[in-house]
Amino acid sequence: MNVPRPSEGMSLIVRTVCGWVKGFILLYGIYIILYGHLTPGGGFSGGVIAAAAFVLILLAEGARSAEATFSRQAAASGDCLGVLAFLALALLGLLLAGTFFANFWTTDPAARFTLLSSGMIPFCNMGIGLKVCCSLYLVAVVLSGIRQLRFPQDTKGEPR
Amino acid sequence: MIYALCFILILIGLYGVLTRRNTVKIIISLLVIEYGVHLFLVLQGYRRDGVPPIIEPGGEEALWLQRSVDPLPQALVLTSIVIGLGVLALMVALSIRLYERFGTFDIREMRKLRG
Amino acid sequence: MSETIVVLISLMIIGALVAIETPRLLYSIISVGAVGFLLSIVFLFLSAPDLAITQMAVEVITLVLLLQCTGGLASEQVSDQGSLFSRAATGTILLVLALFGASMLADFPEFGRPVIDRFADTPSGIYLREGLQQTGAANIVTAVLLDFRAYDTLGEATVLFCAVMGALSVLRRQGRRQSEGSDQEGEEVT
Structure with missing residues (x-):
């Protein structure tokens, strides 16, 4: 059972296909996040798809290349930034419209079914998407680092 | 009919949690319960x-x-669904730590080694 | 339509049984992946495209995490022979729950008639009727998630944050202790 190590990356074929595909997956995730209020999708699904793009880089090209693309520190800051952006929008609702999470941006009925038609919902989606994407990528990258430490060869670890 | 099938799915997951000895199998059984509840x-x-x-x-x-x-x-x-993924990450992390500590996924062995 | 859903859920049950009964971890993980993808198809038939997309993407990450957890030991086998007492206790618990479920089954609403059909003024009905006017979002699920029930989403973000933080801190202490003196970078992630 020879499962390839993420630290080394996979074969040339997988790397090449990953190089073609990763940008499109990321773009699809961003599209799902941005158009979440008009078509199926939203911050959650788009964030998970964007995280899948980075996890693909992690698996195909190895942890080192993935961290060069998107470092742990950047992922951790993006994680916090997403939640803080969501909270900041909620607080803006409190300040401008008097209620926590109020949709303060008045919507114009004529502009329906366009990107900026629904007040703060697209911005909330962006915050949630950033948060989900960064936190899932962070977990995957930390887990891959741990596995590299745990299984130097394929021996069963002795109890420590 | 459909509700009954859904309930059977949840019961299968519960059976797995109660009888399996392997931590990864227990995580998988919890995933099955989660799917059943979402479907319901x-x-x-x-x-x-x-x-x-x-x-x-x-x-x-x-x-x-x-x-x-x-x-x-x-x-x-x-x-x-997304919370389930976060909790799964936590369970996987705990399982890895237990493997690190005891060298096995078997919960009975862990109990013995604890001494 | 309803028959398709019954067939798909039966396949899910078979997949779950295989995942729990097979002794090898790799087969088990792949079977549970099959159950998750079938669930995504069921969501599509239940006209929930948001959930189908999310479940599909989440399932991929789930498989990656589980395979990373087992690492090269995916073929390790653990025997599952319990004692007579534990097997009897398990059987009793499952039997009681099955009887409970069977008695509840008669009280469930008929499949295909949601609560918005049976009562006039439910929250769901109000969301459906006034969602577009009040929020401007054409996707009512997003409108519920980020406008009508945004507190829910805030709580979800908190739970996800705590779970990920817990996972990272569980893994971090060990990483730091082992990478003492090596060129492994410290994991100051939080």
């Missing part, structure tokens, strides 16, 4: 010959209102 909640909101709760630009809104499925269970399950 979404089944509650289904309307026969329903359409998704998304308004199309040129669509007939009154007709859509009579056919659309219930959006509330879907919204709640959407959050639950």
Whole structure:
């Protein structure tokens, strides 16, 4: 059972296909996040798809290349930034419209079914998407680092 | 009928949690329970010959209102799916730590080694 | 329509049984992946495209995490022979729950008639009727998630944050202790 190590990356074929595909997956995730209020999708699904793009880089090209693309520190800051952006929008609702999470941006009925038609919902989606994407990528990258430490060869670890 | 099948799925997951000795198997059984509960909640909101709760630009809104499925269970399950993924990450991390400590995934062995 | 859903859920049950009963971890993980993808198809038939997309993407990450957890030991086998007492206790618990479920089954609403059909003024009905006017979002699920019930989403973000933080801190202490003196970078992630 020879499962390839993420630290080394996979074969040339997988790397090449990953190089073609990763940008499109990321773009699809961003599209799902941005158009979440008009078509199926939203911050959650788009964030998970964007995280899948980075996890693909992690698996195909190895942890080192993935961290060069998107470092742990950047992922951790993006994680916090997403939640803080969501909270900041909620607080803006409190300040401008008097209620926590109020949709303060008045919507114009004529502009329906366009990107900026629904007040703060697209911005909330962006915050949630950033948060989900960064936190899932962070977990995957930390887990891959741990596995590299745990299984130097394929021996069963002795109890420590 | 469909509710009964859904309940059977949850019971299978519970059986796995109660009888398996391997931590990874227990995580998998919890995943099965989670799937069953999500499926049950979404089944509650289904309307026969329903359409998704998304308004199309040129669509007939009154007709859509009579056919659309219930959006509330879907919204709640959407959050639950992502929370499930986060909790799965936590369980996997704990399982790795236990493997690190005891050198096995078997919970009986862990109990013995604890001494 | 309803028959398709019954067939798909039966396949899910078979997949779950295989995942729990097979002795090898790799087969088990792949079977549970099959159950998750079938669930995504069921969501599509239940007209929940948001959930189908999310479940599909989440399932991929789930498989990656589980395979990373087992690492090269995916073929390790653990025997599952319990004692007579534990097997009897398990059987009793499952039997009681099955009887409970069977008695509840008669009280469930008929499949295909949601609560918005049976009562006039439910929250879901109000969301459906006034969602577009009040929020401007054509996707009512997003409108519920980020406008009507945004507190829910805030709580979800908190739970996800705590779970990920817990996972990272569980893994971090060990990483730091082992990478003492090596060129492994410290994991100051939080």
